[in-house]
Amino acid sequence: MSVPFDTVNILNVPFIKTTNAGFVQQLQTDILAHRNRFVVTANPEILMYAREHPNYQQVLTQADYITPDGIGVIQGAQILGTPLPERITGYDTLLTLLEWGSQQHQRIFLLGAKPAVLKQVTTIVQRDYPGIVVAGARDGYYDDEQTVVDQIVAAQPDMVFVATGFPKQEFFIAEHRQRLDALWMGVGGSFDVIAGAVKRAPLFWQKHHVEWLYRLIQEPSRFKRMLVLPRYLRLVKKIARQQAH
Numbered sequence: 594m595s596v597p598f599d600t601v602n603i604l605n606v607p608f609i610k611t612t613n614a615g616f617v618q619q620l621q622t623d624i625l626a627h628r629n630r631f632v633v634t635a636n637p638e639i640l641m642y643a644r645e646h647p648n649y650q651q652v653l654t655q656a657d658y659i660t661p662d663g664i665g666v667i668q669g670a671q672i673l674g675t676p677l678p679e680r681i682t683g684y685d686t687l688l689t690l691l692e693w694g695s696q697q698h699q700r701i702f703l704l705g706a707k708p709a710v711l712k713q714v715t716t717i718v719q720r721d722y723p724g725i726v727v728a729g730a731r732d733g734y735y736d737d738e739q740t741v742v743d744q745i746v747a748a749q750p751d752m753v754f755v756a757t758g759f760p761k762q763e764f765f766i767a768e769h770r771q772r773l774d775a776l777w778m779g780v781g782g783s784f785d786v787i788a789g790a791v792k793r794a795p796l797f798w799q800k801h802h803v804e805w806l807y808r809l810i811q812e813p814s815r816f817k818r819m820l821v822l823p824r825y826l827r828l829v830k831k832i833a834r835q836q837a838h
């Protein structure tokens with residue numbers, strides 16, 4: 594990583610040690626300078642997936658900034674005795690960049706989600722962030738990846754938001770980012786949240802660190818995915834004990 598931040602290592606993944614404000618400020622500098630940047634917002638699920646999939650781990654090493662998305666990462670850092678200041682989620686970063694991008698008349702490309710969701714997101718972004726230029730948009734259920742990349746390059750966006758979920762979005766960005774100097778960021782299910790298809794937990798749940806429980810109640814099909822959390826915490830605790838010896 595070409596990092597202007599200190600990092601904290603959790604399961605061999607270096608997380609930037611900064612605040613939301615510090616991170617966004619750095620991104621704004623990068624974007625205005627047209628630097629090629631790859632952002633991963635990682636949670637415990639991603640960390641555990643990377644352990645079992647070396648090709649994904651390899652992709653993570655190519656990211657410029659990896660942020661702690663998910664309370665599990667903050668807890669992990671605490672357990673290891675190297676605390677991180679706060680969560681930096683893909684969703685919050687996306688909204689902050691849209692707000693700033695609107696003032697700066699930045700160009701964006703939206704890639705991901707189902708066609709109807711994407712259409713709604715495009716409308717909402719144009720309505721709520723009128724200064725933004727939506728240079729292009731494409732749903733996440735494409736067959737021909739090359740055509741999608743050509744479409745992005747032709748649109749010449751300053752920021753490319755890829756909302757096709759992990760690991761697909763990170764593989765896509767790592768493979769194609771060299772075609773265009775822009776900010777490339779995976780934002781997972783954020784388009785569904787913007788379109789209102791999935792609700793983000795109210796502040797109360799977020800503040801009490803149970804956003805994951807709220808999401809589980811909304812989407813019970815996520816249960817299997819969440820089973821990875823206790824396994825992750827056990828692993829981090831084991832590493833912390835080994836380090837103590």
Ligand code: UDP
Pocket residue numbers: 705706707732733734756757758759761780781782783784785
């Ligand atoms: N998605 C997509 N293309 C695919 C698979 C998924 O665009 O081939 C979209 C899906 O519609 C949803 C998002 O990717 O909007 C995945 O959301 P999820 O919350 O599962 O992602 P996470 O935040 O866990 O990475």
